[in-house]
Amino acid sequence: MKILLAEDDRMIGENIQIALDGEGIAVDWVRDGIAAEAALHAQTFDAVLLDLGLPRKDGIDVLRYLRAAGNRTPVLVLTARDTVPERVLGLKAGADDYLVKPFDLEELMARLHALVRRARGGDIVYRNGNVSVNLETRQVVIGGRQVVLSSREWAVLDALLTRPGAILSRAQLEERLYGWSGEVESNAIEVYIHGLRKKLGQQFVVNVRGLGYMVGKG
């Protein structure tokens, strides 16, 4: 999973990035409204964490621009503006959810996951053969036995489960896995795929030579 974080406060941004990183979520962090628009124009994200008080271009304007361009990426607004009219304004401009500063990291994570899941649609639980994956609790069970994945392995699995039955190239997986700041090791994806296969079975992740990877439709 990869998200765009638009937040001008260095300390707040830094800590959100560390927290999301720890969950295996790739973060692209921009510090102003213009940069946020450029990033949204250039890439696709699973979700946007948008601060409303951005310099150069207000978060609300970024949001309006995004929706006007037909971009349906889920947006979670982070703001210190907590009056009801301001919340309504944000939601009317196309925000999917709202968090008022100061907020808890736990709540941020929970809402972010809920947003992404809602956007993807479909079931919370993915089943394929004797493997079942709960996208909300992140529980992975194989043959009644719970399996523990590393955060990177989960990130790869999560990316593949966004579109079961579709092939994701290595570049696409890398993009989902790392923010701009993260360094990509050349064979990292292979290492995580190897780990997943070892834990969930060789046939769970299918390698289409020269094209990429996929998981079967559940």
Add this chain to the structure above:
Amino acid sequence: MGSLRIRLLLLLGAAILLATIVQFAATFRASMQRADTLFDFHMRQMALALQDSTFEQIEWHAPGAEQNPFFEFIVQVWNADGIRIYQTSSYRTLPPRAPLGYAVVKAGNSDWRTYAVASRGRVIQIAQRLDSRRQRAITIAFESVWPLLPVSLLLLGAAWWVVTSALSPLNRVGRELSARNADSLAPVSDTGVPREVRGLIGELNSLLGRLAFAIEAQQRFVADAAHELRSPLTALKLQVQTLIRARGDEARKQAVQRLADGVERAARLVEQLLVLARQGSRTDLSEPAGASLADAVRQAAADTMVLANARGIELECRGFADVRIAGNAGDLHMLARNLLDNAVRYTPVGGKVLIDLADLPDAAVLTIEDSGPGIPADSRDRVFDRFYRVPGTDMDGSGLGLAIVKAIAERHGAAISFGESSIGGLMVSVSFPHARPD
């Protein structure tokens, strides 16, 4: 002072009472005099009317004749030999013969008013007792005086009505003000209010206006401050949670460092808010002996040294005049400190900051230049706004530094100007005009 209405009523009442008393006395006196004159006239008329009469003394001892209480005038007639040949009444003591014309004579215990006229060898004298004459005069005088009383009462009533109705606009304004809740500072209506009171209401409204403006500014400041405190608090909250989640010594150490930075930042913001709030409330801050601008700048430079060294920025002093100005040393230090701090913070590592303090004929000028990126022209108007940060700046500024500088400069009558520095960045000049010797 008590009630204006009661005061007016008392004063007017007293004036009316006094006027009534004076009027009463004057009228009474005049009536008495008129009655006196009239009685004298009647006496004379009577005497003249009797001139040609032949007087025949009848038996006046007849009972009843003396009993008539209305019989007040006494006629006496003397012949040429001085023998009384006629008298109208049987008074035990009759006034003696008085000089011709008007006179007052004493007979027994009573005073008599007399008029005597000589005619055909006789003297005809008319007499009236003074006390009964006065009695009559008083009765007459009272009759002419009593209409004054209802007139005075009418006047008192009119005064009460006039005072009450003239003061009613004031009462209305008072009621209007007392009926308000504490935070209503809307102007008081001056419709139907006399011109004299309108001035007062105008002043009151102007005061209310200024008060409303000050309160609004204060509320905006508090709202802004509360809003701005959210960011450092959010950062602190996240930093604490990051610390809790941190696994491993290295991660924990970093998280602790970040948390410490966050606390430092929140503390600085609160401190600056306090400085700004103090600037807004103090009225006179000048020290009588004046303050050394040079000392303030020297101290500020020393304070900034640590940060400058850490960022590899060279601080250089071009000119340093030993100048004193009228002002507050603590505030001047804060001003220089904020300007230097900004210069050092926003200048890239390895840059340069210049300080110049000049004592010109009409002003002391503090100039600080840096080799940083400067302030874009479109932001220069806004950098003095509270909590404004120039877009794209990376530092964790509170956005209050220049607001504080501006507040202090304004209190010292100093002007701030921006320019391009010869070393590439921003040049800020603060010019403190010298007090003119009056």
